[in-house]
Amino acid sequence: MIWTIKKAIYRAMHGSLKVMMVLFNLPEPELFTGAGSSLKIPEVVKSKGINNVLVVTDKVLMELNLLEGLFNSLKENNVEYKVFDDVSENPTIQNVEDGLKLYLEGKCAGIIAFGGGSPMDCAKAIGARAVNPKRSVLVMKGLFKVRRKIPPLFTIPTTAGTGSETTIAAVIKDPDTHEKFAIVDMKLIPIVAALDPELMVGLPPHITSSTGMDALTHAVEAYIGVCGNKLTNENAEKATKLIFENLEEVYKDGLNLEKRNNMALASYYAGVAFTRAGVGYVHAIAHNMGGLYGVPHGLANAVILPYILEFSRKDAEEKLAGLAIAGGIGTPIESNEELSYRFIEKVKAMNKNMGIPSSIKEIQIKDIPLIAERAVKEGNPDYPVPKIMNQKECEGIIRKLLP
Numbered sequence: 409m410i411w412t413i414k415k416a417i418y419r420a421m422h423g424s425l426k427v428m429m430v431l432f433n434l435p436e437p438e439l440f441t442g443a444g445s446s447l448k449i450p451e452v453v454k455s456k457g458i459n460n461v462l463v464v465t466d467k468v469l470m471e472l473n474l475l476e477g478l479f480n481s482l483k484e485n486n487v488e489y490k491v492f493d494d495v496s497e498n499p500t501i502q503n504v505e506d507g508l509k510l511y512l513e514g515k516c517a518g519i520i521a522f523g524g525g526s527p528m529d530c531a532k533a534i535g536a537r538a539v540n541p542k543r544s545v546l547v548m549k550g551l552f553k554v555r556r557k558i559p560p561l562f563t564i565p566t567t568a569g570t571g572s573e574t575t576i577a578a579v580i581k582d583p584d585t586h587e588k589f590a591i592v593d594m595k596l597i598p599i600v601a602a603l604d605p606e607l608m609v610g611l612p613p614h615i616t617s618s619t620g621m622d623a624l625t626h627a628v629e630a631y632i633g634v635c636g637n638k639l640t641n642e643n644a645e646k647a648t649k650l651i652f653e654n655l656e657e658v659y660k661d662g663l664n665l666e667k668r669n670n671m672a673l674a675s676y677y678a679g680v681a682f683t684r685a686g687v688g689y690v691h692a693i694a695h696n697m698g699g700l701y702g703v704p705h706g707l708a709n710a711v712i713l714p715y716i717l718e719f720s721r722k723d724a725e726e727k728l729a730g731l732a733i734a735g736g737i738g739t740p741i742e743s744n745e746e747l748s749y750r751f752i753e754k755v756k757a758m759n760k761n762m763g764i765p766s767s768i769k770e771i772q773i774k775d776i777p778l779i780a781e782r783a784v785k786e787g788n789p790d791y792p793v794p795k796i797m798n799q800k801e802c803e804g805i806i807r808k809l810l811p
């Protein structure tokens with residue numbers, strides 16, 4: 409009885425969230441696409457009257473010399489820069505504070521985030537701290553707690569996965585509690601994004617596959633949730649089609665620039681969809697895999713996605729069928745039931761073909777109640793999922809993830 413009332417309250421909250429998201433009319437960044445597009449960013453920075461930026465990136469990308477073109481272009485455009493390259497995978501509060509120090513020392517007026525979701529999220533949080541000095545990262549955790557808009561943020565994603573270049577979220581890890589949490593606020597939306605496939609050709613296959621499955625998870629969770637609208641559905645459909653058509657091939661042939669470009673677009677479209685329509689329990693559980701065990705975000709999502717789809721299948725049947733048709737793996741003359749099962753099988757097959765396991769070896773049985781508690785707390789009521797889950801059901805799903 410109490411559970412039934414709780415669910416009704418969650419649904420009412422999802423209803424208001426849906427209306428709010430339409431009313432907010434979130435802006436999108438100015439977009440540059442195609443090979444070499446990242447090199448245009450310094451000119452755009454300069455055109456906005458900014459002469460001094462912080463470049464936020466990670467050590468791997470520095471070692472790969474991936475930023476050389478950007479640095480040269482910044483020099484050519486007389487934009488001074490400081491580099492913060494200490495962002496870890498699953499960026500921490502300490503990363504944000506260290507980056508902030510450099511931003512303030514350099515008297516920067518803007519930020520260029522260069523990298524995957526980790527540098528982009530860290531850059532958003534650095535920006536938020538810079539203009540809200542009295543608000544700690546933890547104070548800004550949750551929905552709409554960032555008071556002042558971040559300094560101009562220019563993003564150059566080097567993975568095709570998170571969509572952070574267009575989203576209202578920054579996911580940060582608290583190393584004390586091993587929890588990953590999101591700062592969610594429209595004031596974090598970057599003003600410019602350059603989707604440059606040339607930067608992605610060196611992505612190792614296992615990162616290509618897992619980040620690509622993260623993008624698919626964004627599209628699917630946004631689409632099957634109850635907060636979708638015409639814009640988010642169209643974007644989720646475009647993303648799903650592109651991912652179905654390109655991801656497995658680009659996993660095998662990372663040098664294919666056209667397919668890299670398609671994946672970069674897919675990731676962006678999926679970002680547009682989920683930042684307005686929300687994600688679901690795949691993310692709620694995956695964040696805990698990242699927080700507790702350091703499992704990469706995309707990999708955790710990829711493994712968990714089929715299990716959550718099976719849990720939600722009946723309630724999401726019609727939508728899964730719609731996405732199967734949009735993704736080109738079914739036709740409207742088939743039954744929704746058939747199409748929804750086929751969609752789940754497709755996700756499983758993609759995982760298998762790309763060497764993604766069906767379990768998460770790091771999970772410790774003793775942690776299951778804690779993971780479930782945190783995941784359910786994260787998801788309810790904030791994630792507008794098709795089927796609401798309780799602690800016991802969540803524990804059951806996590807048990808299925810054991811090797």
Ligand SMILES: NC(=O)c1ccc[n+]([C@@H]2O[C@H](COP(=O)([O-])OP(=O)(O)OC[C@H]3O[C@@H](n4cnc5c(N)ncnc54)[C@H](O)[C@@H]3O)[C@@H](O)[C@H]2O)c1
Pocket residue numbers: 466467468469472496497498499523524525526527529566567569570571572575576577578579607608609610611612615619622698705706
């Ligand atoms: N803000 C959002 O809306 C949002 C959405 C989804 C996920 N996230 C967060 O994003 C983070 C994950 O981001 P990610 O999946 O992009 O991975 P990442 O940024 O953590 O990068 C993963 C690894 O790939 C390497 N790498 C990145 N680009 C490369 C390239 N072009 N060539 C070679 N190596 C490269 C990095 O150096 C790193 O070692 C997580 O913390 C997740 O929670 C945020």
Ligand SMILES: [Fe+2]
Pocket residue numbers: 570622625626691705709
């Ligand atoms: Fe994600």
